Structures are given as structure tokens and as C-alpha cells.
Amino acid sequence: MKETEDHATLAEAFNADEPRVNWHDETLWFIRQKRDKAAHTIPDWELLRETASQIKHNVLSNLHDYLLQFEANAKANGIIVHWAADAAEHNQIVHAILQKHGVDRIVKSKSMLTEECHLNEYLAEHGIEVIDSDLGERIVQLAKEPPSHIVLPCIHKKKEEIGDLFHEHLGTAPGVSDPQVLTEAARQHLRETFLTRRAALTGVNFAVAETGEFVICTNEGNADMGAHLADVHIACVGIEKIIPKREHLGVFLRLLARSATGQPITTYSSHFKKPREGHELHLVFVDNGRSTQLGREDFRNSLKCIRCGACMNTCPVYRRSGGHSYHAAVAGPIGAILAPNLDMKKNADLPFASTLCGSCSNVCPVKIDIHQQLYKWRQVIVQEGYADRKKTMGMKAMTQTFASPSTFKLAGKAGRWFMRNVPFVLNNKMNPWYKQREMPEPPKESFGEWYLRNRKKTDE
Amino acid sequence: MSSRDSILATVARNQPAGLPLPVVPSFVLEEEDLVEKFTNVAVGIGSKVFRVKSLEEVKQVLLEEHGTSGRIISSFPQFSAIAETAIAPDVDPHSLADVHLAVLPAQLGVAENGALWVTDAQLPLRVLPFICQHLALVVPQQSIVPLMQQAYEVIGVQDYGFGTFIAGPSKTADIEQSLVLGAHGARTLSIFLYYQTQDKRLIF
Ligand code: SF4
Numbered sequence: 001m002k003e004t005e006d007h008a009t010l011a012e013a014f015n016a017d018e019p020r021v022n023w024h025d026e027t028l029w030f031i032r033q034k035r036d037k038a039a040h041t042i043p044d045w046e047l048l049r050e051t052a053s054q055i056k057h058n059v060l061s062n063l064h065d066y067l068l069q070f071e072a073n074a075k076a077n078g079i080i081v082h083w084a085a086d087a088a089e090h091n092q093i094v095h096a097i098l099q100k101h102g103v104d105r106i107v108k109s110k111s112m113l114t115e116e117c118h119l120n121e122y123l124a125e126h127g128i129e130v131i132d133s134d135l136g137e138r139i140v141q142l143a144k145e146p147p148s149h150i151v152l153p154c155i156h157k158k159k160e161e162i163g164d165l166f167h168e169h170l171g172t173a174p175g176v177s178d179p180q181v182l183t184e185a186a187r188q189h190l191r192e193t194f195l196t197r198r199a200a201l202t203g204v205n206f207a208v209a210e211t212g213e214f215v216i217c218t219n220e221g222n223a224d225m226g227a228h229l230a231d232v233h234i235a236c237v238g239i240e241k242i243i244p245k246r247e248h249l250g251v252f253l254r255l256l257a258r259s260a261t262g263q264p265i266t267t268y269s270s271h272f273k274k275p276r277e278g279h280e281l282h283l284v285f286v287d288n289g290r291s292t293q294l295g296r297e298d299f300r301n302s303l304k305c306i307r308c309g310a311c312m313n314t315c316p317v318y319r320r321s322g323g324h325s326y327h328a329a330v331a332g333p334i335g336a337i338l339a340p341n342l343d344m345k346k347n348a349d350l351p352f353a354s355t356l357c358g359s360c361s362n363v364c365p366v367k368i369d370i371h372q373q374l375y376k377w378r379q380v381i382v383q384e385g386y387a388d389r390k391k392t393m394g395m396k397a398m399t400q401t402f403a404s405p406s407t408f409k410l411a412g413k414a415g416r417w418f419m420r421n422v423p424f425v426l427n428n429k430m431n432p433w434y435k436q437r438e439m440p441e442p443p444k445e446s447f448g449e450w451y452l453r454n455r456k457k458t459d460e
Numbered sequence: 461m462s463s464r465d466s467i468l469a470t471v472a473r474n475q476p477a478g479l480p481l482p483v484v485p486s487f488v489l490e491e492e493d494l495v496e497k498f499t500n501v502a503v504g505i506g507s508k509v510f511r512v513k514s515l516e517e518v519k520q521v522l523l524e525e526h527g528t529s530g531r532i533i534s535s536f537p538q539f540s541a542i543a544e545t546a547i548a549p550d551v552d553p554h555s556l557a558d559v560h561l562a563v564l565p566a567q568l569g570v571a572e573n574g575a576l577w578v579t580d581a582q583l584p585l586r587v588l589p590f591i592c593q594h595l596a597l598v599v600p601q602q603s604i605v606p607l608m609q610q611a612y613e614v615i616g617v618q619d620y621g622f623g624t625f626i627a628g629p630s631k632t633a634d635i636e637q638s639l640v641l642g643a644h645g646a647r648t649l650s651i652f653l654y655y656q657t658q659d660k661r662l663i664f
Contacts, residue, residue, distance in 0.1 A: 027637055044487050054482040061479040064472040083464035135643060136634035152634065159636045179635035183643065190644060195554055221590045221630040221645025228587035229553050239467065244481060250612040251484060253625075254572070264501055264573035265608075265627045268590075268645065274621035276586060277550070287467045295474030 004327045006349040006388075011321035024156060025319040031152075032313040034262025035363065042254070052251050053367035056304035059242055060294060066209040066242045067285070073212025074283060077274045082284040087117035090286045094119060094201065094234055095126055097282055101232050103128070103199040107190075109216070109223035110134040111203030112150050112307060113236050113286055115329040119201075130201075131193050133222040135186050142169050148323025150330055151260050151309035156322050190222070200226030204237035204283075205306070206252060210245040213273035214283065217256060217266040224270055234282045235272070239290050240303040252306060255365035259308040293341045298376045302337040304366040311360035311370055317353050326350060333360040333370045340377055348386035351377035489606035494571045495653060498604045502574030505628035506641050507649045511601070515539075518598055518652045522563065525650065526594055530560025533592070535584055539563055547584035556585060562592040562646075566599040569651070570611045570625070576651065577611060579623035586622045590630075595646035597626065601653045 015021055039045045059066060071081050084090035090113075098106065106123075108114065108130050120130045120141075132141045136153035140146065142165045147153030154162070163177035172185045202223045207214040214235060216223045227233040243252065249269075257263040275281035294300050312318045312332030323331035328339040328347060333354060339347035351374045360370040381387050461469070491497040499509045508525075512518050515538045523542070526532075532543035533556070539545055543563065564583065566576035576597050578589065589595050605611050615623075630645030641647060 030637070043490060044485075047485055048487070051482055051484055054479070057479045058481040061476045063475050064468055067468060067471065083462070083467055085463040085467060089463060133644065134634070135632045139634065152637075154634055155637075157636075159638075162635055179638040180640050182635055183632060183640040187642065187644060191557075194644070195557055219630065220632050220643035222643070224590045224624070225587070225644050228585070228590065239471070246615070246617075247484065247609075247612045250607070250609040254608050261633070263505065265570075265575050265625065267505075267626065267628050267630055269575070269625040269627075271620070271623040273619075273623070276621070285467070287463075287470075291467055291470035291474055294471060297476070300474075300476065 010325035014322040038258035038262040069209040091122040107197040108201040199232040200230035259365040497571040534563035553587040559592040575625040575627035579620035598652040
């Protein structure tokens with residue numbers, strides 16, 4: 001297999017087309033602004049985030065018991081519960097269920113977990129065809145690409161490119177790129193799929209320990225169309241997706257869509273508690289490194305994630321480097337925390353794909369300290385010897401700088417002076433963040449200096 | 461050791477010391493007029509909202525909007541003249557692929573997001589509100605609650621096999637963020653806010 005290129009190299013390739021990068025950047029910023037507007041309509045937004053965060057802390061600290069509670073209740077509801085230690089076991093379990101039913105074609109709704117496990121490839125190798133039914137996922141599937149965003153899988157694609165794909169695969173007229181027309185074509189094509197597949201696979205947004213039910217949120221209705229028409233429904237879920245009680249959905253469903261796209265709620269929030277009479281409902285719990293991450297004190301908070309994508313939409317690096325540059329199923333700031341847990345060597349570059357500006361942590365609906373965890377990963381990666389030399393040098397200086405307040409003040413002052421007077425020194429290859437972007441205009445004085453000057457003024 | 465047991469053992473070993481489950485604060489909606497708030501939000505996400513006083517009115521509006529030519533299914537016996545009102549629960553869900561319009565009751569609506577709650581109790585078949593081309597949901601005005609929090613207070617420990625909040629027609633913005641209504645589920649959602657007076661026939 002070809003060696004994966006690192007984030008910086010992939011980002012450079014993405015940056016070759018500047019107008020396109022600007023378009024990508026602006027589109028995601030637009031979604032971030034919609035999120036802000038939605039959040040501002042709720043006076044209690046911060047309290048809501050804090051509540052969600054505390055519920056998730058409680059979940060992580062009692063995960064063992066909640067998993068058992070969910071399992072017992074789900075079984076009582078008639079759901080068949082499976083456990084997979086890793087991606088390989090997850091894929092085998094799914095395959096075995098399909099084999100049992102003699103199914104060789106399935107329809108799937110969005111599940112980042114199955115991306116993480118590379119289920120589609122595995123099933124294809126075993127002669128099972130998978131059709132992704134979320135429009136964005138179907139588009140990237142036709143393009144033979146992975147999703148570039150967890151909520152907006154084809155956010156990197158222009159409508160003309162989608163038109164070409166649909167012309168080739170779905171028979172739309174050449175040159176058609178109107179989203180309305182293309183969506184209608186996908187609706188017709190996928191309706192036929194929903195009506196002919198005997199097994200449906202879905203992800204899970206929340207699994208409720210108290211009731212043994214799980215909730216799936218979509219705007220398109222694709223998860224429901226698949227699940228309610230198929231004989232067998234397989235839902236795949238990471239063990240961290242548990243919430244204690246049904247009433248807590250009243251907290252998380254208020255946060256999820258507003259944070260993701262600025263909608264007040266997704267079109268459908270479907271609660272699956274029991275299988276349809278005479279049909280099978282399977283739920284596969286997947287660990288795949290999550291229980292290890294739970295034991296890493298500095299990084300366990302990443303398991304609070306509800307996959308809203310807000311941290312990506314706001315991230316200046318994600319917006320200008322594109323989801324594929326992260327070479328992991330989950331891109332962006334949260335992906336850069338999750339990926340090194342699975343493979344530190346392969347993903348050693350990802351925690352460096354950040355300016356540590358903290359915007360991600362500010363928008364995160366469950367208050368994950370994302371940028372702090374990225375900074376901590378950098379230290380671990382450097383210590384373990386996985387960082388490349390350029391970054392190691394910068395890191396050492398940075399660590400020393402942050403370790404000593406007086407150097408920090410001086411370095412800041414010198415840095416500001418340098419950026420104003422000799423910008424080319426910083427804007428060179430030694431500073432990995434210079435590539436393709438001018439450094440921001442430095443403020444003439446730091447907040448500390450400004451404060452001192454102004455306080456003096458008022459004191460005088 | 462089975463994967464189940466080893467996952468659970470690792471989780472038990474690695475989970476941090478117990479942190480308390482917070483008491484969820486009592487959140488409130490700023491707006492006082494629930495029907496107005498609900499209507500504004502629902503229209504904002506692409507639903508049509510009608511205030512009606514009888515099922516007869518619902519029928520008139522729907523006939524005007526959708527005509528009588530397509531297949532209509534309803535769980536209101538009052539619609540028997542224009543709709544199939546007795547779908548057996550064991551019917552093959554695929555046989556609903558040609559349903560033009562479904563008219564169903566909803567248990568409650570949520571003012572903050574325009575969502576309506578329906579369960580198996582309202583659905584002849586789970587797939588119906590998704591597979592139909594057009595969906596109409598009828599809900600008593602008195603059953604509009606302010607926030608999701610109150611919605612779950614009403615839902616409480618309801619035992620259903622399947623339940624769903626439906627907020628607007630199915631939609632997607634996956635192609636360059638252009639909003640398109642009618643992805644895989646219903647293309648339109650008409651909501652009828654029923655003002656319950658003496659007409660006791662409409663009981664949910
Ligand atoms: S880390 Fe937070 S902001 Fe990012 S996807 Fe997860 S929940 Fe959303």
C-alpha cells in the first residue's frame with residue numbers, strides 16, 4: 001500500500017487551486033455563522049452546553065454500568081446486541097448477519113463508524129454491494145472518494161462535478177448541475193434501492209441506557225426509508241454514544257442540529273426501541289480503541305463528541321486544507337485527536353494541523369477542550385519520537401516559551417516586532433503555517449502592554 | 461474471554477472516578493405564544509401550517525392542495541370517503557410505495573423547533589410518513605409544548621416500538637449547500653393545528 005502523505009503535503013495539493021480554496025473556506029464559514037445565529041436564539045445556550053458536558057462526563061465515568069444497562073434493556077426490547085473489539089470484528093459480525101439472511105446487496109445510511117472500520121471495502125471484497133443513501137455520501141461513493149466532512153460528506157465538490165458524476169452513473173442529461181434536478185434524480189435512483197434491499201445498515205446518534213432504544217437523526221429520511229423497508233436492520237454504534245436517560249435527549253437534540261447546520265432540529269429524530277413484528281433488529285457495539293482512549297486522562301474527553309462537525313466548520317486550517325488532507329475517517333480538529341489514538345505513527349502529523357486558536361473549543365456543544373488536547377498530543381508525539389524535525393524544533397521552542405512567563409512576554413514582543421518589520425523571516429518554510437497564507441497583521445501592542453499603558457493613564 | 465467481556469473489563473479499568481449526573485435545569489422558552497412560535501419556526505423550516513376547527517376543514521384544505529387522484533392513507537376514520545383508513549399492520553411496507561398523501565395525527569408539537577411527535581400508536585406502518593410523497597399531521601393546539609425538554613416530560617416512559625420527531629419536509633443541502641426540499645422522505649409537510657372545542661370525535 002502506498003504510504004499516506006502527511007497533512008501538510010495534502011493541504012498543499014488542495015491549496016493549488018486558490019479560488020476553490022476560498023470557496024470552500026467561505027462555504028464552511030457560512031455554516032459556522034448559521035450555527036452562531038441558531039445558538040444566539042437560545043438564551044440558555046451556555047447552560048445547555050454545560051449540562052450536556054456534565055452528562056457526558058457522567059457517562060464516561062460510569063460507562064461500564066451504562067453499557068450493561070443498555071444491553072439488558074435492548075435485549076428485553078427484542079434487539080440483538082453484538083460486541084466488536086475492533087474494526088475487523090465489526091466487519092465480520094455485519095458480514096455474518098448478512099450471510100445468515102443470504103443478502104448480497106444492502107443500503108446504508110450515514111455512519112462515520114463504518115467509514116472508520118472500512119466496512120464498504122470489506123463487504124465488497126466478500127461480494128456484498130453497499131449503496132450509501134445519504135445524498136452527500138452517495139456522491140462521494142460514486143466519485144470513489146471518502147467523505148471529506150462528517151456532516152457534509154461532499155462539501156468539497158462543485159455542483160458541476162456532481163452533475164458529471166450523475167450523468168455518468170445515473171443518466172442525467174449532460175451539463176445539468178441544478179441542485180434541485182440532481183437531488184430529484186438521486187431521489188428516484190435511491191427510492192428504487194430502498195425498495196429492493198432486504199437489509200439496511202445505519203449509524204446511531206444516541207443510545208439510551210434507561211430504555212434500550214437508540215436515536216438516529218437525518219434530514220433526508222434515508223435511515224428511516226432503509227430501516228422500515230428492510231427485513232433486517234443493523235445499527236452500528238461506538239460504545240461512547242450512550243446517554244443515561246431518555247429525558248437527556250431533550251438536551252442533546254437541542255444542541256446537535258443547531259451546532260451542525262444552524263437548524264433548530266433535524267427533520268427526523270427517529271427512536272428505535274423494538275424491531276418490527278417478525279423482523280430482526282441488530283445493534284453492534286464497537287470499541288476499536290475507544291476503551292483505550294478512555295484510559296488516557298488527557299484525551300478521554302474526546303469521547304464526549306456528538307459528531308456535529310461544528311469544530312470543522314470553524315477551524316481555519318480545516319476550511320483551507322479540506323477534509324481529505326486529514327487522511328482519517330473523521331477530519332478536522334476532533335479527528336486530529338481521535339486518529340492518533342488509533343495509530344500514533346500514521347497520524348502523528350494531525351495534531352500539528354491546527355493554529356491552536358481555540359475556536360473549536362468555543363463552539364463545541366459538549367465543551368470538549370479540543371485545542372488543549374491537540375497541544376497535549378503534540379507533546380506526546382514529540383516525546384515518542386514521531387514528529388518530523390521541523391516541527392520538533394518549533395515545538396521545543398514553544399514548550400520552553402510557554403514554560404517560562406518571562407520568555408513568553410519577551411518572545412511575544414520580539415515576535416510582534418519581527419512580524420511588522422521583517423515578515424519574510426516568519427513567513428518562510430521554518431514556520432509551517434506560512435505556506436499559502438500571509439500571516440495575520442500583528443497587533444502593534446499586546447493586550448498586556450495595552451492594559452499597562454491604559455491603566456497608567458487612568459491612574460495618572 | 462469474549463469481546464464483550466474484554467471490552468467491558470477495559471472500560472471498567474479505564475473509566476475515571478464517578479462523576480455525578482447533573483440535574484437538568486428547567487429551561488424556558490422566551491416567547492409566550494406557543495402557537496405563534498411553533499408556526500413561525502415550522503414555516504421557517506418548510507412546513508405549511510393551517511389552523512382549523514374541524515377535520516372537515518382539514519379535508520377541504522388537503523383536497524385543494526393535493527386533489528383526489530392519488531392514493532391517500534389516513535388513520536382518521538372520518539377520511540374514509542377519500543382515503544384508505546384501515547391498513548392492516550402486517551401489510552408489506554413496500555406496498556405503500558405509491559402513496560401520494562398520508563394524513564395522520566401527531567401526539568404533540570414543539571414550539572422551539574416545529575417538530576411533531578408520532579409513534580406506532582399513530583402509524584399504521586412505520587414507513588408511512590417517510591414513503592408517502594406528501595404528509596399531513598394533525599395536532600391539537602393545546603398539545604404544543606415550549607421546548608424539547610417539555611416534550612420528553614410529556615412522552616415520559618411511553619412504551620413504543622418506534623417513535624419519531626418530524627420537523628418539516630425531508631430535505632438536503634448536500635449539493636453546494638443549496639437547500640432542496642424532498643430528499644428521500646415526504647416532499648411536503650402540512651401541519652393542521654386543531655382547535656379542540658366540542659368536537660370530541662377528535663381524540664388523540
Ligand atoms: S468535538 Fe465537539 S464540535 Fe467537534 S464534532 Fe465533536 S461535538 Fe461537534
